[in-house]
Amino acid sequence: MSIELKQVSCSYNFRTKQEILALNGISMKIEDGEFVGIMGHTGSGKSTLVQLIAGLIRPNSGQVFLDGKDINERGYDRNNLHRQVGIVFQNPEYQLFETTVAKDVAFGLKHSGLRKEEACERVRQALEQMGFSYDDIADASPFALSGGEKRRVAIAGVLAARPKTLIFDEPIAGLDPEGRRQFLELVRKLNREGVSILMVSHHADSICACAERVLVLEQGSLVLDGSPKAVFADLERTSRLHIGASQPRQIAELLIQSGIPFSRDIVRYEDLLDELKNRWKGGTRCE
Ligand SMILES: Nc1ncnc2c1ncn2[C@@H]1O[C@H](COP(=O)(O)OP(=O)(O)O)[C@@H](O)[C@H]1O
Numbered sequence: 001m002s003i004e005l006k007q008v009s010c011s012y013n014f015r016t017k018q019e020i021l022a023l024n025g026i027s028m029k030i031e032d033g034e035f036v037g038i039m040g041h042t043g044s045g046k047s048t049l050v051q052l053i054a055g056l057i058r059p060n061s062g063q064v065f066l067d068g069k070d071i072n073e074r075g076y077d078r079n080n081l082h083r084q085v086g087i088v089f090q091n092p093e094y095q096l097f098e099t100t101v102a103k104d105v106a107f108g109l110k111h112s113g114l115r116k117e118e119a120c121e122r123v124r125q126a127l128e129q130m131g132f133s134y135d136d137i138a139d140a141s142p143f144a145l146s147g148g149e150k151r152r153v154a155i156a157g158v159l160a161a162r163p164k165t166l167i168f169d170e171p172i173a174g175l176d177p178e179g180r181r182q183f184l185e186l187v188r189k190l191n192r193e194g195v196s197i198l199m200v201s202h203h204a205d206s207i208c209a210c211a212e213r214v215l216v217l218e219q220g221s222l223v224l225d226g227s228p229k230a231v232f233a234d235l236e237r238t239s240r241l242h243i244g245a246s247q248p249r250q251i252a253e254l255l256i257q258s259g260i261p262f263s264r265d266i267v268r269y270e271d272l273l274d275e276l277k278n279r280w281k282g283g284t285r286c287e
């Protein structure tokens with residue numbers, strides 16, 4: 001589904017002395033099937049932006065369109081919106097509450113009108129997508145699981161609704177490297193299957209590896225919108241915007257600083273390898 005924001009501004013405590021302008025005149029369009037990374041300093045407005053897109057909060061001015069329809073207009077089918085746009089908050093594992101894993105994953109389907117068998121099938125599939133064996137996990141208590149497993153169960157609960165767009169707000173914060181790798185592999189797979197992904201993260205390596213487009217917020221404004229290469233090439237700027245630099249970009253910089261001519265246009269490990277292959281052919285260095 002396409003997502004479009006037109007001049008969206010959003011304040012907390014609107015028209016009070018404590019008013020905080022969280023987003024200031026954001027306009028952008030995301031096409032169906034994209035994988036978009038959302039970055040920016042803490043407090044820059046990332047969570048506010050994704051909650052607006054998911055229809056959980058309303059803008060004070062401007063419009064949010066999903067597939068060309070203004071989601072805040074009277075009569076818009078908000079149930080349909082919540083089915084089509086899934087959002088996974090930071091630490092979703094804190095929201096588990098049912099007595100069994102299967103019940104927790106099925107919770108969001110309660111008012112979907114699906115037949116029982118169809119709902120069960122979706123729960124099974126969502127758990128399997130998250131790497132579980134349904135038969136092993138279905139009757140377990142969510143509270144008996146490890147932190148990483150709980151998070152996967154919580155994500156399965158969102159997947160069960162089969163959303164067309166999936167939003168993750170800092171999904172890899174607190175995961176160990178293996179948990180992170182598994183998670184990123186899963187979201188890439190979902191994206192290849194046609195689900196649009198919006199992922200908020202502070203982890204430049206993960207964003208560079210997965211996203212084809214990166215949006216950067218600064219104090220409620222959209223200040224950069226481009227490919228990972230375009231966004232991460234300038235280290236001074238990435239530092240100023242608090243979005244860090246991917247490891248391959250840092251390695252390239254280290255080489256340049258030590259007097260080795262190297263491209264700055266490197267954000268992924270594949271770019272690093274390509275550059276090395278170009279420069280070192282058959283064991284001899286090519287100028
Ligand atoms: N519920 C809230 N009430 C008041 N202010 C809020 C609330 N949520 C966020 N803010 C403020 O809005 C701004 C943007 O916050 P947020 O969207 O959470 O940024 P980020 O996700 O990039 O850290 C910050 O100044 C934050 O303090």
Ligand SMILES: [Mg+2]
Nearest residue numbers: 046047048169
């Ligand atoms: Mg946030």
